[in-house]
Amino acid sequence: MNCGSFAITNLMNDKVHCGEGPSPAEMSMDNRESINPKIPARIEGLGELATNLWWSWNPRARDLFNMLNPAAWQLSVHNPVKLLHDLEGEVLEEAATNPRFLRHYDSVIGRFRSEMRNFGGWFPDNVNNPGRLPVAYFSAEYGLHHSMPFYAGGLGFLAGDFLKESSDLGLPMIGVGFMYPGGYLRQRITSDGWQTNESEELHKSHAPITRMNDETGKPLVIQVPLIEPPIFAGVWRLKIGRVSLFLLDTDVEENDPWNREISSRLYVGDAEHRLRQELVLGIGGTAALARMGYGRLVLHLNEGHPAFAIIERIRQLMEAGLSFTGASGQVRNTTVFTTHTPVLAGHDVFAFSLLEKYFGSYLSSIGLDQEAFFQMGTDPARPDAGFNMTVLAMRMSRFHNCVSRRHMEVTEGMWGHLRQNGSPEPFLDYITNGIHLPTWINPRLESLFNRYLGPGWLSDHDDPTIWELVDEIPDGELWAAHRLSKMKLITHVRERARQRWTLDQPDPGIVLLSGVFLDPMVLTIGFARRFATYKRATLILSDTKRLCRILNNCDRPVQLVFSGKAHPQDYAGKEVIQQIYRAAKDSAFGGRIVFVEDYDEQLAQYLIPGVDLWLNNPLPPMEACGTSGMKAGINGVPQLSILDGWWIEGFNGFNGWAFSGGLGDDRDARDASQIYDILENQVVPRYYAIDNGDGVAHGWISVMKEAIKSAGPQFCTRRMVKEYASRFYQEGLKEAERLPL
Ligand SMILES: *Cc1c(COP(=O)(O)O)cnc(C)c1O
Numbered sequence: 241m242n243c244g245s246f247a248i249t250n251l252m253n254d255k256v257h258c259g260e261g262p263s264p265a266e267m268s269m270d271n272r273e274s275i276n277p278k279i280p281a282r283i284e285g286l287g288e289l290a291t292n293l294w295w296s297w298n299p300r301a302r303d304l305f306n307m308l309n310p311a312a313w314q315l316s317v318h319n320p321v322k323l324l325h326d327l328e329g330e331v332l333e334e335a336a337t338n339p340r341f342l343r344h345y346d347s348v349i350g351r352f353r354s355e356m357r358n359f360g361g362w363f364p365d366n367v368n369n370p371g372r373l374p375v376a377y378f379s380a381e382y383g384l385h386h387s388m389p390f391y392a393g394g395l396g397f398l399a400g401d402f403l404k405e406s407s408d409l410g411l412p413m414i415g416v417g418f419m420y421p422g423g424y425l426r427q428r429i430t431s432d433g434w435q436t437n438e439s440e441e442l443h444k445s446h447a448p449i450t451r452m453n454d455e456t457g458k459p460l461v462i463q464v465p466l467i468e469p470p471i472f473a474g475v476w477r478l479k480i481g482r483v484s485l486f487l488l489d490t491d492v493e494e495n496d497p498w499n500r501e502i503s504s505r506l507y508v509g510d511a512e513h514r515l516r517q518e519l520v521l522g523i524g525g526t527a528a529l530a531r532m533g534y535g536r537l538v539l540h541l542n543e544g545h546p547a548f549a550i551i552e553r554i555r556q557l558m559e560a561g562l563s564f565t566g567a568s569g570q571v572r573n574t575t576v577f578t579t580h581t582p583v584l585a586g587h588d589v590f591a592f593s594l595l596e597k598y599f600g601s602y603l604s605s606i607g608l609d610q611e612a613f614f615q616m617g618t619d620p621a622r623p624d625a626g627f628n629m630t631v632l633a634m635r636m637s638r639f640h641n642c643v644s645r646r647h648m649e650v651t652e653g654m655w656g657h658l659r660q661n662g663s664p665e666p667f668l669d670y671i672t673n674g675i676h677l678p679t680w681i682n683p684r685l686e687s688l689f690n691r692y693l694g695p696g697w698l699s700d701h702d703d704p705t706i707w708e709l710v711d712e713i714p715d716g717e718l719w720a721a722h723r724l725s726k727m728k729l730i731t732h733v734r735e736r737a738r739q740r741w742t743l744d745q746p747d748p749g750i751v752l753l754s755g756v757f758l759d760p761m762v763l764t765i766g767f768a769r770r771f772a773t774y775k776r777a778t779l780i781l782s783d784t785k786r787l788c789r790i791l792n793n794c795d796r797p798v799q800l801v802f803s804g805k806a807h808p809q810d811y812a813g814k815e816v817i818q819q820i821y822r823a824a825k826d827s828a829f830g831g832r833i834v835f836v837e838d839y840d841e842q843l844a845q846y847l848i849p850g851v852d853l854w855l856n857n858p859l860p861p862m863e864a865c866g867t868s869g870m871k872a873g874i875n876g877v878p879q880l881s882i883l884d885g886w887w888i889e890g891f892n893g894f895n896g897w898a899f900s901g902g903l904g905d906d907r908d909a910r911d912a913s914q915i916y917d918i919l920e921n922q923v924v925p926r927y928y929a930i931d932n933g934d935g936v937a938h939g940w941i942s943v944m945k946e947a948i949k950s951a952g953p954q955f956c957t958r959r960m961v962k963e964y965a966s967r968f969y970q971e972g973l974k975e976a977e978r979l980p981l
């Protein structure tokens with residue numbers, strides 16, 4: 241089967257057919273009708289727009305949904321599928337005859353459709369890919385929008401931003417992941433500060449996903465090849481601009497009850513359950529791609545979870561007639577692996593006995609003996625530990641990278657011994673992470689930049705010269721835009737508190753410390769991320785007296801906003817949250833410490849641009865890269881960060897604050913004291929050095945501008961994806977042309 245060229249054409253255009261096999265478009269069932277049959281013909285494009293996440297990073301498309309009915313838009317929690325689903329026929333009829341709405345509609349839909357039909361972009365202009373082969377990106381999580389809770393933290397947002405940027409650049413990308421119909425856990429905090437979790441089921445008809453059907457019109461269900469006992473998965477498609485993300489779902493009738501639960505939740509604790517997830521993702525995902533006509537491709541593994549895809553690619557090539565050695569070589573030459581975890585304990589290792597249980601028929605079908613298979617995942621430094629997914633991925637990928645320079649140094653120490661003797665290729669490489677700028681730029685700053693950086697700035701935003709124009713923005717205007725973001729954050733947080741109060745009458749103490757005291761005039765520090773203990777959320781609470789003096793200073797007060805979830809099985813992480821709660825409750829801190837429940841993508845969109853300073857103090861070298869500080873930076877929120885992850889590359893002396901951190905037993909205390917020093921001597925005085933003439937702190941604004949200028953061109957996915965394309969994909973795609981698939 242030689243469907244590669246069809247497959248890619250298909251990615252960019254739904255109407256192209258392939259000689260052999262069904263095309264994904266033919267196989268997918270359009271759910272536009274099912275959203276709301278009452279959508280009038282004049283504005284029928286709304287359904288198409290709602291089911292393509294392109295709307296989420298295009299502010300004019302967001303405005304369009306808001307214009308339909310602002311209250312309903314808010315009630316839908318900015319989910320256009322739900323909005324259209326819930327709207328009354330009259331509202332839609334009215335919109336279809338409202339000239340102002342129609343003008344806006346025509347312009348948004350026109351741009352959307354022309355972009356979706358267009359095959360062009362930076363990638364086809366710059367990367368040689370005559371067969372128009374795709375890159376298949378595999379990730380266990382994707383952070384795309386809060387209406388699709390398929391993420392836990394940074395790894396997922398990186399994957400989501402990667403797909404959005406690929407669409408913008410015209411890179412023929414296909415994503416593979418899980419749908420997690422069990423949803424992610426909503427965080428609730430009890431009156432004694434303990435995190436409890438309410439799981440919220442994913443409402444499939446309110447999500448912009450479409451079930452893939454087979455040739456006969458029945459839902460497509462694939463079997464994970466040769467794995468015993470058998471496992472099946474359905475396939476859903478999510479459109480992200482020009483890119484498709486295929487989501488596997490084990491909740492299908494064909495499965496035994498215990499297998500239906502495999503993909504219900506993200507990151508389960510039990511090793512066997514986790515192994516079964518990874519079998520479905522890697523082997524099932526690869527089989528699903530083949531079933532849809534994607535054979536010749538470059539495989540990109542985001543972290544080790546999907547690494548079994550390598551084995552299944554080898555099996556496919558052996559089925560096409562290659563020897564094991566030949567197939568492994570070709571798979572290696574067409575595989576990219578990105579590692580993210582600088583601690584050994586964070587890498588998946590499975591007991592050999594567990595693999596034996598599932599892989600028996602698989603191995604005999606490819607004529608591979610068990611020893612040789614186990615060898616692929618054995619770490620020579622710890623041969624008895626079990627089958628290591630990172631070792632498998634490192635060995636079997638010609639292109640592997642770390643996600644910051646520092647992370648590469650740490651990874652060298654962890655995996656340098658896997659280097660093949662005499663290999664001329666550099667063993668490790670790094671491509672520093674970035675963020676999808678159109679997703680994370682605050683709309684108020686975006687319009688300010690449209691005015692001062694020129695209307696085309698967004699399409700060339702990885703060009704540093706454009707960002708020099710930030711200096712031309714009058715300080716007062718930048719400050720006014722930031723103040724508005726801060727007000728929006730405070731209003732949002734208070735609204736959440738009010739709703740919590742009216743919904744379930746919690747302990748009033750909980751409501752008070754969830755943000756009702758926030759003061760827009762006060763210097764506000766934000767700390768929000770996953771509550772893993774290495775992130776050291778409570779570091780700033782170490783010296784109570786000193787912190788009290790900083791927060792309660794009458795002239796120059798400071799307030800602290802915390803938010804973040806601990807993994808449901810992470811007891812230590814929950815204790816960290818409880819410590820913050822106790823501090824927030826402690827009247828000695830004067831009500832200046834706030835904890836906002838249920839951190840998610842939506843809250844991040846308010847919180848990150850709405851605070852004045854972003855705080856980051858993980859225990860080095862545990863933060864492989866970190867991305868929330870980049871999101872802050874492009875929004876003019878400087879960071880105060882320990883020198884770890886991306887900040888080693890990003891800090892330039894003017895764009896925020898850095899400290900190097902100590903060593904030894906009392907390191908936490910010493911790190912905290914460096915934070916207090918910087919706050920007392922640099923941050924607070926500068927923030928409050930307000931010019932009496934115009935009421936603006938020009939010294940502070942200069943740091944804000946530096947933060948924007950340094951993060952914008954460098955720490956964006958535009959720069960990052962271009963690096964992957966020119967350093968890895970270009971070469972890999974050339975090799976993929978030769979695959980006999
Ligand atoms: C960006 C983001 C993260 C990742 O932040 P890190 O600083 O990389 O840990 C986590 N959660 C949300 C909601 C985000 O937007």
